Amino acid sequence: xxxxxxxxxxxxxxxxxxxxxxxxxxxxxxxxxxxxxxxxxxxxxxxxxxxxxxxxxxxxxxxxxxxxxxxxxxxxxxxxxxxxxxxxxxxxxxxxxxxxxxxxxxxxxxxxxxxxxxxxxxxxxxxxxxxxxxxxxxxxxxxxxxxxxxxxxxxxxxxxxxxxxxxxxxxxxxxxxxxxxxxxxxxxxxxxxxx
Numbered sequence: 279x280x281x282x283x284x285x286x287x288x289x290x291x292x293x294x295x296x297x298x299x300x301x302x303x304x305x306x307x308x309x310x311x312x313x314x315x316x317x318x319x320x321x322x323x324x325x326x327x328x329x330x331x332x333x334x335x336x337x338x339x340x341x342x343x344x345x346x347x348x349x350x351x352x353x354x355x356x357x358x359x360x361x362x363x364x365x366x367x368x369x370x371x372x373x374x375x376x377x378x379x380x381x382x383x384x385x386x387x388x389x390x391x392x393x394x395x396x397x398x399x400x401x402x403x404x405x406x407x408x409x410x411x412x413x414x415x416x417x418x419x420x421x422x423x424x425x426x427x428x429x430x431x432x433x434x435x436x437x438x439x440x441x442x443x444x445x446x447x448x449x450x451x452x453x454x455x456x457x458x459x460x461x462x463x464x465x466x467x468x469x470x471x472x473x
Contacts (some may be wrong), residue, residue, distance in 0.1 A: 281406045294387045294467045295418040295459070298433040303386045304378045305419060306455040307310050307453025312435055317371045321364065321379060323409070330396040332356075332410035337397045349385065349392040357382045384452070387415060413456030425458050426450065449466030 293429045294300045303320075308318045329352050364372040370397050372379065382388065391411055396404040427433055430450030432443040448454045 282361075283407040284403050285410035288407065288412070288414040289417065289452060290414070290466075292411075293414040294411055295415060296463050298387075299383050299463075300390065301415065304385065305422065305453055305459065307420040308375055308378050309419050309455055309458075310430070310450060311433075312420055312423040314374050315339055315419035316416065317364070317368070318375055319380060319412070320417045321360045322382055322388065323412025323416055324346060324360055325353060325382050325385075326406035326412040326415075326425075327405060328356045328422060329353045329388060330404040331393055331466065332469060333396040334393045334399060334401045334404035340470055345397065346393070346407055349389060350399075353388055353392065354383045356388065387411060387428040421462065422455065422458050427431070430454055431470075 288294065290297075292298060295305050297304070304318060304322075308314045318429075319324060329349070332352050333349055336348075356382060360382070361372075364375075366380060395407045399407070424434060426449045427435075428439065429446050430448070432439055432445045446454075449458070
C-alpha cells in the first residue's frame, strides 16, 4: 500500500467535499469566513486522524454487530476533547462555530472513513488517510471561506482589502455558499476531464 497515495487522494481525487459531496451542511454553514473555515477544518482533521488511528488499533476487538456504536463512541471522545479545548482557548471561534463543533460526531466524512478505511487497514495507512481527508476538507472549506469573505464582506481574516469595494451580501448568505461550492465542483470536474 502506497502511503503517499492514501494521503494525496483526500486532497483532490477523493476530496470529501468536491468529489464525494460529504459534510455539505457544515461546509455551507461555517464557510462564511476563512477563520471559521480553518477552525472547523482543523477540528475535524484532529478528530478524523485520531479516530482513524484508534479505530484501526482496536478493530480486532470490536464485535461486528456493535462496530458502528463503538466507532461513534471513539469519535465522540475526540470531539469532546476538541470542544473543550476550543471553549477554553478559542472561545470566540467556539461561539462562531456553535452547534457545528459537537455535530462533528455525526459528520459523514469521519464515520465514513472509520467504516470504509480505518476498520480495514493498518494504523499508518489509517493515519495518512485521515490526514489527507482532513486536510482536503480544510483546504476546500478555506477556499470557500476566503471567496465568501472577500466577496461578501470585502475582507480576509477580518482585514479590509479595498476601501472602495462594495460587498455582495448574497455571498455572505447560504445561496452564496451554494454558488461558490457549485463553481468549485465544476472547476474540479473540468480539470479532471482535461486529464
